[in-house]
Amino acid sequence: xxxxxxxxxxxxxxxxxxxxxxxxxxxxxxxxxxxxxxxxxxxxxxxxxxxxxxxxxxxxxxxxxxxxxxxxxxxxxxxxxxxxxxxxxxxxxxxxxxxxxxxxxxxxxxxxxxxxxxxxxxxxxxxxxxxxxxxxxxxxxxxxxxxxxxxxxxxxxxxxxxxxxxxxxxxxxxxxxxxxxxxxxxxxxxxxxxxxxxxxxxxxxx
Numbered sequence: 001x002x003x004x005x006x007x008x009x010x011x012x013x014x015x016x017x018x019x020x021x022x023x024x025x026x027x028x029x030x031x032x033x034x035x036x037x038x039x040x041x042x043x044x045x046x047x048x049x050x051x052x053x054x055x056x057x058x059x060x061x062x063x064x065x066x067x068x069x070x071x072x073x074x075x076x077x078x079x080x081x082x083x084x085x086x087x088x089x090x091x092x093x094x095x096x097x098x099x100x101x102x103x104x105x106x107x108x109x110x111x112x113x114x115x116x117x118x119x120x121x122x123x124x125x126x127x128x129x130x131x132x133x134x135x136x137x138x139x140x141x142x143x144x145x146x147x148x149x150x151x152x153x154x155x156x157x158x159x160x161x162x163x164x165x166x167x168x169x170x171x172x173x174x175x176x177x178x179x180x181x182x183x184x185x186x187x188x189x190x191x192x193x194x195x196x197x198x199x200x201x202x203x204x205x206x
């Protein structure tokens with residue numbers, strides 16, 4: 001069991017999905033990782049009792065109130081998280097085809113200042129994925145509330161700014177981008193394997 005700690009903590013596991021396991025393999029693998037994280041807290045959460053894919057944030061009847069599970073997967077990687085505060089996360093893998101239609105993708109984003117920052121960035125495709133995963137993570141976080149937004153792009157990155165109440169952390173390496181959003185600036189993140197997650201601060205360029 002984990003030792004007592006002060007303040008909210010998020011435990012993350014990033015893993016590969018073995019090839020040839022079928023369409024549902026990433027979702028299954030993610031729930032296996034959630035069960036592993038639950039065992040570290042002294043909880044027995046059988047894999048088959050997690051809520052099914054496509055039914056919103058992962059839920060489990062053995063998960064006590066106050067613990068929040070979250071999942072994201074893309075291609076052959078899946079990330080699972082268990083936290084004692086609401087958390088949203090998103091993992092994305094860059095697509096070559098997106099580079100050819102980057103302007104159209106950026107034009108879909110709702111905030112003009114974000115669109116300008118992406119197009120002015122040293123690496124616009126990488127900046128786009130940083131922005132997109134933040135929207136996804138904010139949407140998943142908001143989905144834990146009673147009135148979630150109607151769509152991913154109904155979220156606003158300005159909520160992470162000086163006047164906002166939410167906070168974000170990011171990791172980007174090669175073609176992968178991971179964003180984490182939470183309502184606690186002091187969230188402690190423990191990742192396996194270790195990931196150099198960077199906390200975003202107001203004014204950070206995309």
